[in-house]
Amino acid sequence: xxxxxxxxxxxxxxxxxxxxxxxxxxxxxxxxxxxxxxxxxxxxxxxxxxxxxxxxxxxxxxxxxxxxxxxxxxxxxxxxxxxxxxxxxxxxxxxxxxxxxxxxxxxxxxxxxxxxxxxxxxxxxxxxxxxxxxxxxxxxxxxxxxxxxxxxxxxxxxxxxxxxxxxxxxxxxxxxxxxxxxxxxxxxxxxxxxxxxxxxxxxxxxxxxxxxxxxxxxxxxxxxxxxxxxxxxxxxxxxxxxxxxxxxx
Amino acid sequence: xxxxxxxxxxxxxxxxxxxxxxxxxxxxxxxxxxxxxxxxxxxxxxxxxxxxx
Numbered sequence: 001x002x003x004x005x006x007x008x009x010x011x012x013x014x015x016x017x018x019x020x021x022x023x024x025x026x027x028x029x030x031x032x033x034x035x036x037x038x039x040x041x042x043x044x045x046x047x048x049x050x051x052x053x054x055x056x057x058x059x060x061x062x063x064x065x066x067x068x069x070x071x072x073x074x075x076x077x078x079x080x081x082x083x084x085x086x087x088x089x090x091x092x093x094x095x096x097x098x099x100x101x102x103x104x105x106x107x108x109x110x111x112x113x114x115x116x117x118x119x120x121x122x123x124x125x126x127x128x129x130x131x132x133x134x135x136x137x138x139x140x141x142x143x144x145x146x147x148x149x150x151x152x153x154x155x156x157x158x159x160x161x162x163x164x165x166x167x168x169x170x171x172x173x174x175x176x177x178x179x180x181x182x183x184x185x186x187x188x189x190x191x192x193x194x195x196x197x198x199x200x201x202x203x204x205x206x207x208x209x210x211x212x213x214x215x216x217x218x219x220x221x222x223x224x225x226x227x228x229x230x231x232x233x234x235x236x237x238x239x240x241x242x243x244x245x246x247x248x249x
Numbered sequence: 250x251x252x253x254x255x256x257x258x259x260x261x262x263x264x265x266x267x268x269x270x271x272x273x274x275x276x277x278x279x280x281x282x283x284x285x286x287x288x289x290x291x292x293x294x295x296x297x298x299x300x301x302x
Contacts, residue, residue: 080267084293085259091301192293200289204275208282220290227294235301 009156015140016160018214019133024168026129026194029187034119036172042126049127050134068135069202075128076199082125083191090185091228095235129194137161185228193220266296 023043031039092098141153197217201210210216270292278285 077267077271080271080293081259081263084267084297085263088263088297088300091297095301097301196286196289196293200271200274200278200286203271204278204282204285209278209286211283216286223290224294228297231294231298231301234298238302 009152012140012153012156013160016137016157017164019137019140020161020164022194022214022217023130023133024164025190027126028168028171029190030122030126032183032187034122038119038123039126042123043130046127046130047134049131050138053135054138068139069206071132071135071202072198072206073202075132076195076197076202078128079125079191079195080199081195082121083188083195086184086188087192087224087228090181090188091232091235093181094185094229094232096239097235125191132198186225189221189224189228192224193217196220262300266293266300270296 027039027043030042089098137157141150141157194217197206197210197220207213212219270289273292274285274289277288
C-alpha cells in the first residue's frame with residue numbers, strides 16, 4: 001500500500017474506533033444490568049443486522065445517509081426516556097429517599113415480571129446503540145474508503161472493533177467490584193449523555209447544537225454525574241430536615 | 250408489549266419531562282443553536298431534581 005492508503009486506513013481505524021467505543025459504552029452499561037451474555041447477544045444481533053443491511057441495500061447507502069439523523073433522533077429520545085428514569089431512581093437511592101427495605105419488598109412481589117421487562121428493555125437499548133454506531137461506521141467506510149479499496153477500508157473498521165472488544169473484555173473483572181447503585185448511577189449518566197447528544201442532535205442538527213462534536217459526550221456525562229451527586233446531597237439534607245420536623249411534631 | 254413500553258417510557262412525569270425538555274431546547278436552538286443543548290441538559294437536570302425530592 002502507498003503512504004496515502006496507509007493514511008486512509010489509519011483514519012478509518014481511528015474514526016471507527018471512536019464509534020465502536022461509543023457502542024461499547026452502551027453495551028457495557030447494559031451488561032452491568034442484565035449480564036454480559038445477554039448484552040453481548042444484543043450487540044451481536046445488531047452487528048448481524050448491520051451486515052444484513054449492507055448486504056441488502058449495498059449501493060443504496062444514500063437512503064441510509066439521508067435518514068441517519070432521524071434514526072439518531074429516535075434512538076436518542078428512547079435513551080433519554082430510559083436514562084432519566086434510572087437517573088432519578090439512582091439519585092433517590094443515594095439520598096436515602098427510596099428506602100431499600102420498601103424497594104426489596106416491592107421487588108420481591110414483582111420480581112419475575114420486572115426482571116424480565118427491564119431485561120428486554122435493556123436488551124433493546126444495547127441493540128439500538130450498536131446498530132446506530134454500526135451504521136455510522138458503515139458510512140465512514142464508504143465515505144473514506146475511496147482512498148483505498150473498500151475491503152481494506154472495511155478491514156480497518158473491523159480491526160478497530162476487535163481492539164475495542166479486547167479492551168472491553170479486560171475491563172470486565174474490575175467493574176464487578178463497584179457498588180450496585182454507583183454502577184446504576186454511572187449507567188444512567190452515560191445513557192442520558194448519549195440520549196441528549198443523539199436525540200437533540202438528530203432533531204436540531206448535531207453540528208449546530210453540539211459544536212464540540214464527540215467530546216461533548218464526555219462533558220455531558222460529567223455534567224449529569226456532578227449534578228446528580230449535588231441533587232442527591234441536597235435531597236438527603238432536606239430529608240434529614242423533614243425527619244427532624246416529623247420527630248418534633 | 251404494553252408492559253415493555255411502560256418500562257421503557259416510564260410514568261407520565263418522565264414522558265412529560267423529556268418532551269418538555271426537548272421542546273424548550275428546540276425553541277432555544279432557534280435563537281442560538283449552541284444554547285439549545287445547554288438548555289436541554291439544564292431542563293432535564295431540573296426535572297430530575299423535582300422528581301428526586
